[in-house]
Amino acid sequence: MNQLSRFKFLIAAVLVSGCTSSSLQKEQELMSMQSQDPYIWLEEVEGQKALDFAKSENEVTLKHFKNDPAFKGIESDYRKIFFAKDRTPAVSLTNGDLYNFWQDEKNSRGLWRKTSIESYKTANPKWEVILDLDQLAKSENENWVWKGASFRKPGYDRVLLHLSRGGKDAVVVREFDLKTKSFIKDGFQIPEAKTNAFWKDENTLFVGTDWGPGSLTDSGYARIVKTWKRGTPLSSAETLVEASKTDMSAYAYTQYDEGKPHHFYQVRKGFFSTKNWYLDPSGKSIQIPKPEDAETWGLFKGNLFIELRSDFRNFKSGTLLALPLDQISKGDSALDSLQVVFAPTDKRFIETACYTKNHLITVVSDNILTKMEKVTFTAPNTWKTESLALGENGMASCYDSDEESDLYLASYTDFLTPTSTFFGDASDTENRFTLLKESPRRFDSSTLTTSRYEATSADGTKIPYFVVHKKNMKMDGKNPTLQYGYGGFQHSMTPSYMSALGKVWSEKGGVYVLTNLRGGGEFGPNWHKAVLKENRYKVYEDNIAVSEDLIKRGITSPDHLAISGGSNGGLLVGATITLRPDLYKAAIIAVPLLDMLRYHKLLAGASWMDEYGNPDDPKMREAILKYSPYQKLSPNAKYPETLVLTSTKDDRVHPGHARKFVARMKEQKHPVYYYENIEGGHAGNANIEQSILWESLKTTYLWEKLK
Known part of the structure; x- marks a missing residue:
């Protein structure tokens, strides 16, 4: 038993000695709550009495609506559309390939698969199945629900798979080899929790998870983020940052700019309040100078993007600013180097952006409807913007891109127009789009x-x-x-x-x-x-x-x-x-x-x-x-x-x-x-x-x- 284990053992013994009074206090608190709220017992998520309540109500509801003469026709219409053979697979772009998660009548839990851009253009794309979630759930006797994957860069050879039991936010994280299509024996694996895990490098992760008693915030998210090296037990991971219990969460992550990794961590004090730090190449932590309610975006050509949520200096709320990364060590003086990438108006605001190798594709809300613009940076401080023509009176949006090339995916839709997916190349001076798929009416x-x-x-x-x-x-x-x-x-x-x-x-x-x-x-x-x-x-x-x-x-x-x-x-x-x-x-x-x-x-x-x-x-x-x-x-x-x-x-x-x-x-x-x-x-x-x-x-x- 190591010193930490001995310490925990002694603390546990002390707690046990006071168990009777503690239990009595909790019982009194519960009785007090019940006197104020007679239905407090329904907060016991998996409590038998609460589940019986739910099942009893379900029975009444299902019987009533399924007996409605309209139900069968409505259900049939939904079934035809939800399981339609001509559904357009939604795709994301990673390292030149298109990835899709697909569910149908045969694959209720789903298939994670990929195809090429050229194949996707065809009527019947050739899909390479990476993971069959139904098969995995059956073999492991688990109720797995897909929650996504994060790629290891720059090789794109492995991912961290996020799997949920029953659809909860809490996930199990497991390292997966894309070449062998199998889980890595003795690879990274994190037990079920509301975990944030990011690749630092090919053999190191940033991990925020449930480390045990006291390690979560009052919101139930990770309070402590650690650095975990391959081949060592998770318990030996070294602490990088600790938030307080009243903060919302803490996490660390890696962003790539021009092929180089840059490491950051942050403490989210509230839903719209953060403190952020940059880990410079020597490992030194440098706090990023910004208002707490401003959000950091991505890195681009040596600049860190910051979106303002309040007026700051001479900039209006909603402005997107660029802060040169090589200036942040100057503290507040670095703010003299801020450059405007996007300036809002009363009805015009930036929603999001895609990063390609040489350009930024922004999505701008103009009186609620969205348009796209291409932004080109010329050092040291010139940001040129040009409009991209895609659709009218609807929602045109860049939703994914390849940071190692100038390729990106865009879409257009409105209430009455099926979603169309387009392929764009930001290096194209004529800003043309290629239609990849148009969803059926x-x-x-x-x-x-x-x-x-x-x-x-x-x-x-x-x-x-x-x-x-x-x-x-x-x-x-x-x-x-x-x-x-x-x-x-x-x-x-x-x-x-x-x-x-x-x-x-x-x-x-x-x-x-x-x-x-x-x-x-x-x-x-x-x-x-x-x-x-x-x-x-x-x-x-x-x-x-x-x-x-x-x-x-x-x-x-x-x-x-x-x-x-x-x-x-x-x-x-x-x-x-x-x-x-x-x-x-x-x-x-x-x-x-x-x-x-x-x-x-x-x-x-x-x-x-x-x-x-x-x-x-x-x-x-x-x-x-x-x-x-x-x-x-x-x-x-x-x-x-x-x-x-x-x-x-x-x-x-x-x-x-x-x-x-x-x-x-x-x-x-x-x-x-x-x-x-x-x-x-x-x-x-x-x-x-x-x-x-x-x-x-x-x-x-x-x-x-x-x-």
């Missing part, structure tokens, strides 16, 4: 059109929204209408091809509304920051304003209007219907936050306090109680019949939120249906069959309530 869009409107929120702010509808729609208030929104974490709601929803909803006369509420990123960081913490209620006022505007225009009426949202969007729906139940006939709440007085104590909840505030702060508690759905439920209100869905395996947003909300609705005699997928994670579903059921339940419910 899944519904008749010839009778449909898209309109854009604005609603006025309670504080006078104009809230834009999209409406997809029949060209001959009558403004008589009788159109079945589905309003969807999110409104949080600077995540933009943008047009995308409606595919199956177009078939089961729009083609049959349903109106679809996509809202651009504050809290999202549609108009840059300030659009998000306007509704944080004590101003959170304004998001729900925005959502209500859109609903009222739809009714005022005659598009729909309370008897024909439904709202829907998931995760933070589930909170949006829960808050909206408890504030204004009179506006809606139906509501779909998926994988939601609903008990906002306890969200920070459940799973990853503490990481969202920058967004919602800390309920333990009396002032914030008062602000949260204005909208927290679980607390707002009243036996005296008349709520729309509600459909609530979640997943047992969701280890990000606790399923207890959904369970407790449903239990309280039932206690108060409100109409509600509940479905809990026993696996699936925060996505709700782990395979296509589960997605078909999930979506069929939602659509059957909508037509039942709104027709």
